[in-house]
Amino acid sequence: MTLEQYSHSTVMIVDDTPGNLALLSDTLAEADYRVLVATDGLSAIEQIRYLKPDIILLDVMMPGIDGFETCRRLKANPDTANIPVLFMTGLSELDNLLRGFGEGAQDYIVKPIRPPEVLARIAAHLTQARTFQRVEHASQQVNFSAVSINSVSRIIWLTPTAKQWLNDFAQQNGESGATELGDWLPPPLANWANGAIKSATQAGQDSYADYSNKFGFSAKIALSPHGGEYLLLLQKSASEWDLEALRSSLGLTLREAEILMWISRGKTNKEIGMILDTSPRTVNKHLEHIFEKLGVVTRAAAVTLVLQQSSSHLN
Secondary structure (H helix, E strand, O other): OOHHHHOOOEEEEEOOOHHHHHHHHHHHHHOOOEEEEEOOHHHHHHHHHHOOOOEEEEEOOOOOOOHHHHHHHHHHOOOOOOOOEEEEEOOOOHHHHHHHHHOOOOEEEEOOOOHHHHHHHHHHHHHHHHHHHHHHHHHHOOOEEEEEEOOOOEEEEEOHHHHHHHHHHHHHOOOOOOOOOOOEOOOOHHHHHHHHHHHHHHHOOOOOOOEEOOOOEEEEEEEOOOOOOEEEEEEEOOOOEOHHHHHHHHOOOHHHHHHHHHHHOOOOHHHHHHHHOOOHHHHHHHHHHHHHHHOOOOHHHHHHHHHHHOHHHEO
């Protein structure tokens, strides 16, 4: 790994000390990073609404909201949660270090600032962030997703696509609410997982029964390398839709039928807009018309209605 790999990446410095800002700005500019500067947490959050950095160097002690609260707000926002945050602090107390990690920080830089160390840490964390982005992007381009659970089907980790699919699955089975970390899998998926884990454990086996339902949703389970965790690989059928038959039977336009098909494959409005060469706002307008025509109020309900009442229109 070389520093040149990440030249032209954008680094935000949040610090109220002019000397630190000058030293860091000069160091980063000389390494060909783009530099954004904020002198307090609120102005940093406001700037990021318009221009998102690749990594943030965040001072702990600042006027207004401190670095801990700034980090907490960034990590609570899905649009900024994945930006690596490196705290800069002169504090060496263990409690402060643990609090920073608890708020979602990836690392610490201890003052006084040493430019070679700062550059090395930035490059290392940009490498990790880019790897995560590649994996996340790849997971969204295929018709499967992943969830890690414990032995009682409580969610430990999941991909963004898995979160959306589990929400759809729950609605298909009459449940409601968004799936979050710490939640249990929606029934009957949880019932299957609990039974499969229990049966395999009692029999001393490494293989588990697979799951499938009438909506084209299937799952496989495997023991994770981490003790007490299980990896669920979720999959949706990618069958081709007969768009013309769907259009005529449900009174949709061809574009509305296309959008409904892509929704069934877990695509967001933004992704559908890119696929169909239109804007997310236009996609959302089409969705309003679809919901009105089908008499539903959610994406999952629209897809479920089509799968239940128009299964003959799927190849």
